Structure formats: structure tokens, C-alpha cells
Amino acid sequence: MSILVGGDTRLVVQGITGREGEFHTRASMAYGTKVVAGTRPGKGGQTAIDGTVPIFDTVAQAVEATGANTSVIYIPASGAPDAILESVDAGIGTIVCITEGIPALDMIPVVEAVRRAGARLIGPNCPGVTSPGRAKVGIIPASIHVPGRVGVVSRSGTLTYEAVQAMTDAGIGQSTCVGIGGDPIIGTTFLDVLRLFHDDPETEAIVMIGEIGGSAEEEAAAYAIEHLRGVPMAAFIAGRTAPPGRRMGHAGAIISGGSGTAAEKIAALEAAGVRVADSPTQLPKLLLEAGFRP
């Protein structure tokens, strides 16, 4: 098992003919992900990726013809909210939106529509989800992973790669790595992913990569106290030295008015029994200290 994506994933790529869409679809397929369809309105009937993937005009047609159950979106910000809603309408259960720069107000009704439909949205502005050895949906480099039993959840992109690489180098494999995205309004939170890991029999330990801004890490810590007693957990929080009031790239990463600081998050996590690293390279050591046996 793994969470969100795995051997039963049948992926439709929205925006498969674009530069990013095509590049990362190739990488996903090379990793063994079942890419069953792509969409590009007006190019239905053609094929992509050297004739191996059929293109459809709509997600609904792709689902009908191929049984796609998961979508990934590589469509510019102006069209991405609509692409998410199109997936929801077509009955897709897991939607991964890589697109960055979607205005926050656009996402408010979209996440509500996703929720009402009972679907799951990862992102936007996220690197995607990889279940090592099974499926890779999104842009996380394949080379950093080995299969294993540690679940990884992160708000960041390249920082996740850093942490996962450190784990792989130390011989600690991963069950699933989920990049939830750095925007203020996202479909799936830390808390949601922790619940999924909690229910996944193959995930035995958890690594969380957080950053300044918001209160998602604190909410995750509260959940850990209640439900993850005895589960080895380690975390890293980026932005300990970030100045208040300045936005550090991610729309979410800001210390506003003294809240959302790294110190508050670290304190909440440590109170929940989560070991917090000073550098991502320490995460493997902390997992072992927390009782994880690879």
C-alpha cells in the first residue's frame, strides 16, 4: 500500500501537450506510472508522448474511454481552477495541481466544490506525489527515492528533495512523499495527509517538512498528540531566521504579526513528541532516535 497514488493509479494528464506537461509525463511514465490519457481541448483523437498516450478533448471523455481515476494538472494559472473543476465533474477521485500563481480567491470556491464532490485535491503550487517504486505524479525527481516505510509530507518543493535524498542516502525508504503546496488556500493539508498515513498499514514513521506562516503545523501537532502516539516522527521547519512581514517566495510563507513563526511551530511539534531537526540532513538520525527501524 501507499497513499494517494500507487499501482492502481490510472493517470490523465491535463495539459499533456505543453512543455512542462510533456516533459514530466515522460518522467512519470519512465518511473512506471500508468499514464492512460492526456487532454488538450481541440486535439482529441491525436496522441502524445511518441504515440503512446491518447489525447482527449475533455477529462470526461478520457475517463469514459480509459478508466482514468487520477489527474495531474500542468495548465497555466488562468485555466487551472477550471481544469480542477473539470476533473471533479468527470468523477476523478485524486487531482494533483502543479500550477503555481493561482489567485487565492479563485481557489476558495474550487476547494469547496472538490470537498462537496468527495474528491481530493493536492496543491495547487505543489511538486506532486510519489509512491516510490509504484507511481510518480508530478515533478519530484525520481532519482531521490527508494521504496520503504516512512511517509513524507511537505509544504515545499526542493526542500523536500533535500530531505528525501538525505533519507535515501541513509538507507531509509519512503512509502509515499506528498508535496501539499505552499499557497494559502490548498486542497489537502498536513492534517489530511497525517490521517491518510495513520490509516496506511505500510507507513510506520512520518517526516514532516513545514515552513513559516499559517498554523497547519500546529494543527498537525495537535493531531499527532491524539492519534500518532508511538509513531516515530521527525520534522523540519524552514524559516527560523526569516524576518517578520516579508514574504519568502511562497504565498503562504510569511510571519504575520508574530504568528506563524518557526519557534511556535517547533514548540508545538516537540510538545507532541515530534523530533525537530536543525537541518534536513539530520532527519534520518532523528527518525532512528525516535525508534524507527529501517
Add this chain to the structure above:
Amino acid sequence: MVGRTAGGRAKHRRRAVEIPGCRRFVAAVGAGKCDSVRDCTGAVGAAPCYDRVPRAGDRRQLGFRPGAVSTSGVAGVKIQEADAKSLLLAQGLPVPPWEVARTAEEVKAAAQRFLDAGAGRVVVKAQVLVGGRGKAGGVKLASTAQEASEVGSRILGMDIKGITVRKVLVGAAAEIVKEFYLGAIIDRASRRIVLMASAEGGVEIEEVARQNPGAIHRVSADPLLGLLAFQARSLGLAVGLRDPLLNQFVVIAEGLYATMKANDADLVEVNPLAVVAETAADGTPRERLVCLDAKITLDDSGLSRHRGLEALRDLDEEDPTDAQARKLGINFIHLDGSIGCMVNGAGLAMTTMDLVKHFGGEPANFLDVGGGARHETVRGAMELILADPKVKAILVNIFGGITRGDEVAAGLIEARAQQSRAVPMVVRIVGTNAAEAARLLQEARFETATSLDEAAEKAVAMAKGAAR
């Protein structure tokens, strides 16, 4: 934007009044019967400005329902009070007229126009994008045009929290009966727009949150239907308003919500939302609600789809590097240390800064070159780092995913060939095309590192060596 005021909410707007002698504005007048500038009141006293919405820490400490309101991503483009007022006006909100002046002479002329039109006193307010203007002496009243000019010359050029005041807002002083707070924010935890109101307006709302959290009332707009009238009404009732002010409040609350939606704002705040005493045209005294101050921040992801909003970015208050960084498409924040950092990805860039600090150094900047940076972007970013004379060492940390390591290496080599001063540099490139990058860097004799910790440690040592 202001042009749209003529069309606003029929229920709310009666008419537009042109003040004789005022070149700069056409006053959109709210629900009341404004016939003169006296009616169209401006702010008075210590202008209530604040830096932030209530803190998450305050909530915990004070027993707010967890997640009821989380701090929004108040991080976008801050705009000046005068521009914020224009955006409110465009949605039909009652905002008293104002003028913006950049010299004491302009202040004098503007004050004269308000006084001629019937104002008893005028208020002169510093236009800076930081809170606490009143406390800093950036808000003053004047009874004559000459006095306004003197006040203006004192405020213009004043330093408020490190920012030089370059312009002031001039308006008629209001006769304030009571002050409220009203704000709309994007609440991440509930993933909705939340409106907050308090009867304790005119002071820093975070003070209220700290001392009397029960005094802040809130409603969540429906994510699909928007802010509903009954929600706005319940908020008005909660802060103690009754007819006829309650109806005015509902219209204003709906207007704040509309302003947020119309401009992709992260935050729209009116503090104070004031009940002011006025004299109607027929001589009868009356009270009405007006927006005496306004604070708006815009979501920069939404800027491109609103014509004219980009122009509201106040270049006077920007670091000169900001515009250059925007042109390059990178995220750059100037800091005070000696170690220049170039990293791909915001989280990793913050982490790199944290590690520099951990090893005893001080970062000179936050710099995220973004995903898939090309060599010319890398070159431009390096110029930006080197433009800071305090930079004594440079740390480049790239974890290639979309970004190709060899492309970054090529950019670094180009940059070094052109750079005006020699600064020691350590480069760490891993991930996509790292091997090609390593070869290029080795040929060009760059100092490299394999791990992030090693790179940070080396950069700190280099900066200390250069300082000696």
C-alpha cells in the same frame, strides 16, 4: 477605478458631489445627504493604523476557537491609504473626499479648498505603508491653510519606521461619535473569506484581540454564494448597531467583500469605520457611517488580471532591488548580513539562510531563482547579490528538479567573467544534470561542496576570512 463610483450601489449612493475649487477629486458621497465638504468628513486625531490582524498566539492564549480566524497571507502588494480609499469608493462605499499632496504648498492649497468648502479643520496624514503613523506624529490637525502647510512641511520628509514620508493625504476633519473596526481577510484554516468587526475601533485591532477577544466578532462568507446579507447583519448587530446605522453597516460590509473580490485583495480593512455627526442640507443634525481609513493588500497572483492595479505598487517605498528582481522573475529580499545566497525553491532558500545562521553567519538576502532558471536569470541574480557592498561571500545551493544544474553552472561562469569585484563563492549543485555542472565548475575552478551543511559552513568561513 474612481470613475466607476458613479455606477455603484443605487441603494447606497445618492450622488456625486463636486467640491468647488477642488481639482483633484469628485467626491462620491455615501448614503447621507452630503452637500458640503463639512459633511464629507475626514479622519481625525491619532490615525488608527495597525500592522496586523489578531495573532494566532493571541487566540490560543485568549481562548479563541482554534482555527476560527487564522492570520491571512497578508503578504501581497501593500497599497497606500489614498489608493485603498479609491478602491473602496469604486465599490460604492462612503469614503470622505481627500487629496494627496507632495509639497507643503500643495498641502496648503488642498487645505484651503476643504476650508473654503466648509470644513472646520483639516487633517494631514502621512502616506506610508507601515502602521503606527499617528503615534509617530504622522497625523496632525490644522485649522487654517497656513497651519496645514506648516504641519505638512513637518510630516513630509519625516522618517516613520525607516520610511521617508513623500506624500500626505489631506481631508476635512470629521466629528467622530463612535469608532468601529471592520476587516475582511482570507482565512487559510477555514479556506474562506472571513469578516471581522469590533465595536472597539480606532485602536490597533490586535490590542483588542489581546485584551478583550470577545469584542471581535466574525462571520465566514459562504465559499460559493459569498457574503450573505443576514451574515453582514448579524455582524452589525453583534457590534451593537441598530437602525438606521445597521443598514449602512450591511452595505459597507458587503462593499468590503466586493472590494476584496473585485481586486483580488488578501486583506481589506477599515479602521475606523466611524459614526460621524453631520448637518444635513436642511440644517438637521444626523449621524452616518463612513470609512475614515483604509488598508488593502493585493494578492500579487491576481495583479495581472486587473488593469491599473500594478500602478498602485508604491515604488517610493520599495527597495530598488525589488523592481529588478521582478524583471528577472525571481524572489529576492534584501537583508542585513554578509553572505549572499542563491537557491532554487522558497523552502530550500529559507533553509539555506537558516543554516548560514546556524553556522554563525548572517545571510545578506533571501533569493529564490525559481524553477527551471536559465543561465541569464542566474547571471542577473548574481548581479543583484553583488550590488550589495556588504556581501563578503556567496553561497549557491541548487537542488535540480526542473532546474538543470549545468544551466546554473553556465550562468555562474558568465556572471563571474563580468563581475566587478571578487567575492569568494561556494557552489553546491545536486539533482538534474549535476554531473555536467560539476565538470563545468571544476574546469572554471569554482569552490564546491557536496552537502548543504558543508556548503553553509564553507560560506560562513569565507565571509569571516574576508572580514579579517
